[in-house]
Amino acid sequence: MKTVIILGAGQFGRAVSRLLNTEQMDLIAFGDNNPALHHMGEEDRIRMGFPPRVPILPVDQAVAMSPDCILTGITDGCRTRQLKEQALSLGFRGEFLLLEELYRCFDIRSATLKQMARRLHQQDIPGQIAELGVYKGDTAWKLNALFPDRRLYLFDTFEGFDSRDIQKEEEYGCSFAKKGDFSDTSETAVLNRLPFPGRAVIRKGYFPETASGLDHETYALVSLDADLYAPLLAGLQYFYPRLSPGGMILMHDYNNERFQGAAQAVADYEKDDQRLSLVPLCDLHGSAVIVKPAV
Secondary structure (H helix, E strand, O other), X not given: OEEEEEEOOOXXXXXXXXXXXXXXXXEEEEEOOOHHHOOOOHHHHHHOOXXXXXXXXXXXXXXXXXXXXXXXXXXXXXXXXXXXXXXXXXXXXXXXXXXXXXXXXXXXHHHHHHHHHHHHHHOOOOOEEEEEOOOOOOOHHHHHHHOOOOOEEEEEOOOOOXXXXXXXXXXXXXXXXXXXXXXXXXXXXXXXXXOOHHHEEEEEOOOOHHHOOOOOOOEEEEXXXXXXXXXXXXXXXXXXXXXXXXXXXXXXOOOOOOOOHHHHHHHHHHHHOOOOEEEEOOOOOOOEEEEOOOO
């Protein structure tokens, strides 16, 4: 069995720790340059998603444990190189596994989406496809390619976060998002990416106002990727009742430290409406799949 440390104790580092094959790799420590993490108690670490009894140390102390392997727990190329250079300067000569490189090759969320589509096709689940929170269309083009014969509704402001939603974020303490974040996109840019743009219907503006006139539409698959509490709660309230039996929702950020509004939206929906059949995924962004029970 190889001993391993993870450099970078943020959300991605914690997600990677859950993906380790514990029969082959023994995680002995996290290394991070953030001193606020070094003195956290065991209860706080577990609450934040760290594995039990694994310390969070300064990078130099973690590297001094002489692991067989160092796994970098970040996807940013510049920060990855900085951590690797720091480990080398501290005398580490073992194996490196760089999440930045692995992330380019393997995508759990996209693989899950393909399997969801396959199931929906096999079961002949009726309904259209939709995404709330489109941004630059990274998921929209996959949905369009997986369901070329179905209408794809794309809901987004295409101008970044709305001030009304930011007000809720501040009120509930869900994130540090700012008005206009993710505004570097456009309807035209998204449509130009799609393999079947004629099947896409752009609904630009503030959700759920942009769902006006669609009250009788039904959906087989919905991607909820609006990041913030208010639009995600509105998305659950609008889409879940309109899901066909056997239909599914792929929800981004359910276990995301940066955007905690997704988990809060689910909790509030379940409190006020109904319990959901939800399965968390072990991808880097903490996604979840919601399935509407078949009749």
